[in-house]
Amino acid sequence: MSQPLDPEMFTGCSSPAVSPLRIGGKWTPKIIRCLETGPRRFSELEVPLRGITPKVLTETLRSMERDGLVTRTVGDGVPARVDYELSALGRTLLGPMDACCAWAAAHLPELRDAREAYEGDDVSQGAAAR
Secondary structure (H helix, E strand, O other), rough: OOOOOOOOOOOOOOOOHOOOHHHHHHHHHHHHHHHHOOOOOHHHHHOOOOOOOEEEEEHHHHHHHHHHEEEEEEEOOOEEEEEEEOHHHHOOOOHHHHHHHHHHHHHHHHHHHHHHHHHHHHHHHHHHOO
């Protein structure tokens, strides 16, 4: 029998309110990749991020800015030019993201096989329950 989990196992890591695990969200890594080569305007980010609504893009950028991953610069003009850029902290995520992408590329066939097997089991279990 395995040992029970220590209820204090995360003490000292970070509180749930400041957990960096949000970086794993759907859009944040994609936005980081979009900003990797330099500052971009909101409308530029919308092009490769097909499927994101303006509201979700705004919320994600604000969250990233709040976490110190992105800087927002408002320039002169009417309407004002707003640029988003990775901060120094945001740039520190590029290496780990490269490692995750390499892992995913190396193991994609295994992931697909596991998902197909799971979905096949799920379907057969659903039929058996009827």
